[in-house]
Amino acid sequence: MHASKFSVNTTAHMQFVDITAQAQQAVSESGVNDGVLYLFSPHTTAGLTINEGCDPDVQQDLLGVFQTIIPSSYPYRHAEGNSPSHMMATLTGSSLIVIITGGKLQLGTWQRIFFCEYDGPRNRKVTWKVIAG
Amino acid sequence: MHASKFSVNTTAHMQFVDITAQAQQAVSESGVNDGVLYLFSPHTTAGLTINEGCDPDVQQDLLGVFQTIIPSSYPYRHAEGNSPSHMMATLTGSSLIVIITGGKLQLGTWQRIFFCEYDGPRNRKVTWKVIAG
Amino acid sequence: MHASKFSVNTTAHMQFVDITAQAQQAVSESGVNDGVLYLFSPHTTAGLTINEGCDPDVQQDLLGVFQTIIPSSYPYRHAEGNSPSHMMATLTGSSLIVIITGGKLQLGTWQRIFFCEYDGPRNRKVTWKVIAG
Numbered sequence: 273m274h275a276s277k278f279s280v281n282t283t284a285h286m287q288f289v290d291i292t293a294q295a296q297q298a299v300s301e302s303g304v305n306d307g308v309l310y311l312f313s314p315h316t317t318a319g320l321t322i323n324e325g326c327d328p329d330v331q332q333d334l335l336g337v338f339q340t341i342i343p344s345s346y347p348y349r350h351a352e353g354n355s356p357s358h359m360m361a362t363l364t365g366s367s368l369i370v371i372i373t374g375g376k377l378q379l380g381t382w383q384r385i386f387f388c389e390y391d392g393p394r395n396r397k398v399t400w401k402v403i404a405g
Numbered sequence: 406m407h408a409s410k411f412s413v414n415t416t417a418h419m420q421f422v423d424i425t426a427q428a429q430q431a432v433s434e435s436g437v438n439d440g441v442l443y444l445f446s447p448h449t450t451a452g453l454t455i456n457e458g459c460d461p462d463v464q465q466d467l468l469g470v471f472q473t474i475i476p477s478s479y480p481y482r483h484a485e486g487n488s489p490s491h492m493m494a495t496l497t498g499s500s501l502i503v504i505i506t507g508g509k510l511q512l513g514t515w516q517r518i519f520f521c522e523y524d525g526p527r528n529r530k531v532t533w534k535v536i537a538g
Numbered sequence: 539m540h541a542s543k544f545s546v547n548t549t550a551h552m553q554f555v556d557i558t559a560q561a562q563q564a565v566s567e568s569g570v571n572d573g574v575l576y577l578f579s580p581h582t583t584a585g586l587t588i589n590e591g592c593d594p595d596v597q598q599d600l601l602g603v604f605q606t607i608i609p610s611s612y613p614y615r616h617a618e619g620n621s622p623s624h625m626m627a628t629l630t631g632s633s634l635i636v637i638i639t640g641g642k643l644q645l646g647t648w649q650r651i652f653f654c655e656y657d658g659p660r661n662r663k664v665t666w667k668v669i670a671g
């Protein structure tokens with residue numbers, strides 16, 4: 273199977289969840305040795321990013337800076353009150369790719385893949401596809 | 406045909422234009438049932454993003470926040486005066502991907518694909534490619 | 539060969555390095571006429587973007603705005619002191635794609651591909667893959 277999805281259940285309003293293991297599992301399920309993994313967030317107040325996974329303080333700093341640079345007091349029109357979360361989603365992006373070699377994700381030494389929750393807690397999902405080549 | 410382009414004519418200095426229908430049309434033209442759609446903006450003061458399309462206030466809020474966080478009074482060197490537009494382009498990104506299953510773009514319930522004009526109005530284009538897999 | 543990497547040695551703390559020639563060389567090495575090029579930065583304090591390459595002032599303006607909007611005085615937890623660099627990496631993104639037609643990258647007239655150094659100078663690398671289709 274070369275395409276499917278997995279669940280990410282977040283537990284805070286803003287949270288980075290390390291999904292590297294699920295991403296590698298997706299590659300294993302696909303049976304593809306060489307190709308590209310595509311991850312996609314089907315949500316409008318969440319994103320996907322790759323950053324340092326060794327020190328959890330980095331994730332906290334990133335969330336803190338997002339809250340600092342996106343104003344909470346701007347005269348937002350959107351009545352749901354979560355426009356800052358939508359902005360963070362656009363700044364982060366809904367998709368990412370990782371190159372696969374020998375059945376393994378070609379991440380750098382310190383890199384981990386994160387699901388970025390900006391309007392949780394919620395039950396989220398990540399869709400994926402692997403293309404061989 | 407698995408690659409082509411379509412036009413987006415913007416009507417304001419900053420504007421999000423919903424291009425989901427053109428993107429789905431590209432997939433239909435390709436004849437590909439399962440694969441990945443790549444969209445690419447060949448411009449340096451525009452971008453592509455996926456966000457909520459139901460309430461147009463979200464798009465207005467995103468444009469408002471971009472204008473709030475990118476300073477207009479910074480001592481920019483670039484003589485054309487559109488450095489904030491270039492910055493927004495880099496923050497948004499020039500390309501995006503959407504997974505295709507059964508000939509349909511696999512977008513979330515509230516997701517729409519937007520061309521992001523940051524230095525209009527202009528006649529723009531979006532190039533696309535579909536790879537089966 | 540459809541996948542490999544190349545080096546980028548940066549010479550400043552923050553710097554955009556034009557890697558368009560290396561990217562085109564990667565396409566030539568792959569021998570692929572029609573497909574997609576994937577570029578990936580395996581680093582957590584660097585990114586990849588596409589923007590104007592004609593006037594180097596644009597690159598300087600982008601770096602200046604990054605330093606303006608990401609606070610340096612925020613109470614960062616990460617002890618290495620480079621949390622702003624990590625934030626810039628997430629805002630820029632670790633990967634990008636370019637469509638290939640007739641063996642050539644389909645970039646816009648003013649577009650160039652940049653490696654974005656946010657915590658240099660360092661010896662960096664960019665990994666790439668080409669998929670035909």
